[in-house]
Amino acid sequence: MESTTTRIHLKRSTVTTLLVGFGTLSGLIGLLAGRYPLTVLGLAALGAVAVDVAAAVATLAGVRLELHGPPDAVAGLPSEWVITARGVRRPVVVSPAVVPRSPRYLLEAGGAAVIALPPFSRGLIHHVVLDLTATGPLGLYQAGRRILIPLSVPLAVGPSPVPLEMAWPRPRAMAFGLTDGAPVGDDLFRGLRPYQRGDERRRIHWGATARHRQLMVRELDGTGVVGLRVLVEPGEPGPMADHVTGVAATVTADALSRGWAVQLVTADGAADRPQTPSPTPPFKSAWPTPIWHPAAATTRVAMIGGLRMAHHQLATATQGPLVAPPWGGLTCRVTPRGVLWE
Amino acid sequence: MSDPSVTPWNQGRLRIPEAQASPASQVAVFGVAASAFVLLGWLSQNYPAAVAAVTALGIGAVVGATTSVDRFFRNAPGLLMGVLAIPVVSLAGVIVLSLVDAPPPPAGDQLVLGLGLLIWGLDWRRVTRLRLVPVATGVPMSAVAVASGPALAMTLAWLALALVSLWSLEIDQRRSYEHPRSLASSGAKRPGSDATDLVASLALTLALGLVIASFAVLPSCNLSLGDLRLPWRPSSTRVGSDHANLDLGRWLMFDLDGQISGLRLPQGGEVLPNFELDGDWWRLVAGADGRPQLENLRTGERLDLSLEGGDIVARDSDGRERARFPGVGGSEGSASNNQDLKDHQTTQWWKTALVAALAMVLLGLAAWWWTRRRRPSAADPRSWAEQQVRVLERFAADHDRPRAVDRSPRAMLADLASTVSPDPRLVRVADVLTDALFGRAEPTMEERLRTEQAIAEVIEAHPPPEQRGRRRRTSPPTLTEAADRRPS
Structure with a gap:
């Protein structure tokens, strides 16, 4: 998918405004009074601003950016991305278009470099918006454009696991054999x-x-399979919902480390890929990539094969009715009130 | 379950560090200011005052650059504080001296001025503050540029130094940015280490100034106000057979008092104000309507002057030719004269166009500034909260529960939650808006988004009564309703 960009916008500083005013007045007075040095001074000041504007605009004109992100990210933690800039002739500054302003990276030459993007909220990221700015040699004017880079594969931002002290119930086998080829009936001798x-x-x-x-x-x-079903009810979107999903991630990870079979049941809030919006002009209010949690329409029931799978499912978990087939193993319900065992 | 930990959006490492000027930039900027003071001293022939000003500013700059005293100027620039200190200290000195009934100390004004410069120099570390110095010292440089002598060379030298200092400060600004970890094998350039930018900018800037200024001072483009001293200008000029009303003012010379001092002949040479003609002495005078005339010094007779065929002709009141000052003569002279007139017309056109263009540029700049002036940003939490409160006020008014003057946003939302929309999220919305309006803690961006979403969903779920009524009226009746309405 092609990235979309705004036209080049210009932003002046207070010093620039003063310099333009000074140059205009000096030039006019010099012209009217017939004072050649004063005319030169004023016009040269205006010329400096013009040269600076032209240099800043020319710097941005041919720059193209590519962005490659990690396969997944954790909410609340910065993520590292590889940015490839082409057509960089003079230093340009790249910064994610978020509020508050995140780090501004100075790209002095083309090529690939690693930058850290600020923390995302839990959810799916479909695009990243970057601000690309450049100044002239004197820094009088700042040229900028905002680039919206769609991600070919949405980035799943899962919850950060929450450290948890929990009393686990006595495990009980719900079946024998993890796979079709596993022995049935007797235990395996180990030593x-x-x-x-x-x-x-x-x-x-x-x-x-x-x-x-x-x-x-x-x-x-033992070849008996201990199964755990984790029902996630995060509640209304917000910090508590992220916390609840973080607890669910911890429970799931602990159960997987015990060798248990884990079934994760969530109300899936993953919507279809939204239409790529047009980027807003740079130097305006920048907003974080909005992650909405629409009302869930479907229940997602999946046997978890690894932490990444749980991470992806919990990224889009939201509040909604949970409808799942009967389950013979352990069942826990993770809610804002805590982990409830059934 | 433990409480959720709130992840701060703006972690310490995410803040943009304020750029600090390097020693080279500090020296360059000081050179700009010092050269301006020295040139002012040269202009006023007051070198001790210039040296004192440079010394005061230098002491302040050294102290400011080597200590952390600049932290006191975090909110107000040292330039402003220095300017404010001058009248405050002067007033305090006057009051103290009047109380103790003591005479003012010698060089008291210079001391106060030096104190202001010293305070200005203390704020000599931040790039944003030092950027102001070349512009601030450019104003006195205008006075230097007006002076005679080597003003042009000094002005250009100062301007070049000012541009160098701005370039150095821009490099310092770039150093404050973070540098990504490069995956390329080749070594990256140092930021701004290539001085090509500076050289090109200096050359282009000075060339632009010199070329445009040279173009502007050409006679055909000169905007000089000297011509405005002419006591007489024809309202219009005509070229053709009737040469009687041609503009003679452009051939006249005037003294400093605006009196006619001579007549410049079209082919070159001058006619003095008093000259002998056919045995009589005549002089050039201005007539009643400002037109030039020849006056006989003996008889007082006056002859009207007009430009005819490239010659200046003196005619008496009967229209008889009494004298002719040969010009270039013939058709060639007429052609040359016509060319001069055309050039004069071109000059007028250029002046008008240039003034109009400048006026349009100024108007455009003013309009641009007006449209781009700083407004409360939507990112500002207070303005954002006020905007949301206005939305909720409209919503309440639509439901016949307008917000009273003495009712807080929280009370309004509690009323809405108990009457119009029993949505528990309105309580949280009230908390967020109240904190944003009156609290110290700003709402996070996530809270803002959730608040806006909650407000939007509440408004959408509870349309105003009249809309509901309209919708009911316009919607077609169901089959059951249609059956009930059908007369039995």
Whole structure:
């Protein structure tokens, strides 16, 4: 998709205004009074402004930008992007069009460079808006244009996991075998170890005990699958909703690290790709990339195969009715009131 | 569950650092100011005062550049504080001296002026403040440019130094930006290390000034006010057979008092105001209507002068030719004269066009400034909140619950939530708007967006009663309604 850009706008500073006024008055007075040096002084001051404007505009005229972002981002944290500038003859300044102003990066030459964009809110990012500015040699005028760069693949901004102290319920198997080829019925032998207090007596391996002359027990890997369904009810969009989804991300990550099968159930707020808007003029109020959470119409039920998958699903989780098929394993409901086990 | 942590939008690293001037820039800017003072001293032949001013400013600049005293000028520039200090200190001195009944100290004015310059110099670190120095010192440089002597060379030298200082400050400004981590293998240029920009700008700027000024002072483009001293100007000039009314004023010479001092002949040479003609002495005088005449010094007879065929002809009251000052003569003279007249017309046209263009440029600049002048930005939290409150006031008025003068926005929203729209989000909207209007903490951008969304959805969900009525009236009846209305 092609990026869209505004025409080049100009912005003057207070010094420029004063210099133009001084040059105009000096030139006029010099012309009317027939004073050649004063005329030269005034006209040269105006000429300096004109040269500076021309240089600033010419700098921006041929610059083209490309932006490549990360596959996903975390809400509240800056993300690194690769920016490629072409046609840079004099230094240009690139800054994301957000409020408050984010860092301004000085691109002195063409080529690829890494810049950090300010934190996004949770959701899907379809485009990034950058302000490209340049000044003349004297810095009297600032030329700028705003470029809207659509992303070929929307960037999912997921929640940041929230550290959580939680009492996990006793796991119970809901099925056997993670895959079709997994053994069914018996546990898998993993190894032997010395007996420890509390080990089940039926785990004692008598043969090994006789050989080692101490009590030895069998270690077995269970093939029973513990399933966890995480129902996410973030509530109204806002900081609390981001916090709730962050808690859900933590629960999901912990469950995955335990080897459990996790099913994430969310009300999906991912809308279709919005129509690419026209960029507003530069030097105007810049707004953060709006991330709207429309009312959810569908329930998204997915078995989570990894953290990135959970990250993407939680990026668009919003409040709405959750409709999901029956589930035989553990179920927890993450809400603004906390993690509720069912 | 723990409370959510609010991620600050404007983290410390996101703030744009204010650019600090490098020592080279500070020296260059000081050179601009010092040269202006020295030139003023040369103009007024008061070198001690110029040296004192440079010294005062230099002491202030050294202190300001080597210490962190500039933090006191974060909100007000040192230039303004220095200018304000002069009348304040003068007034205080006058009051104190009148109380103790003491005479004013010698060189008291210079001391006060030096104090102002010293205060100005203390703010000598920020780029934005130092940018003002070349412009501020340009005003006294105008006086230098008006003076005679090597004014042009000094003016151009000062202007070149001012441009160099602006260029150096711009490089300092660029240094304050963040530099991305380059993925290119080749080393990146230092910002602004290439002086080509400066050289090209200086050359272009000075060339523009010199060329345009040279063009402007050409006789055909000269706007000089000297011609305005002419006591007589014909209302119109005509070229053709009737040469009687041709403009003779352009051939006349005037002294400083505006009196006719001589007659410049078209082919060259001059006629003195008193000259001998056919044994009588005549002199050039201005007639009753301002037209030049020849007056006989002995008899007082006056002859009218007119330009005919390239010659200046003196005729008496009967129209007889009494004298002829040969010009270039013949058709060639007429052609030359016509060319002069055309040139004069061209001059008039150029003047009018140039003045009109300048006036249009000035008007355009004024209009541009008027349209682009600083207005409360939509990003300003207070103006944003006021705008939202106005929207809600219209909404309340549409529902016959206009906001009373003594009712706060929070009370208005509570009333709306209890009557018109029982939406719990209105409570949060009231909190955000109240904080934005009266609180110290600004609402985050996310809060703004959510507030606007909540307001928009509430307004859309609760249209005004008359709209509902209109919609009901215009919408077609359902089948059931149509059946009920059908007469049985």
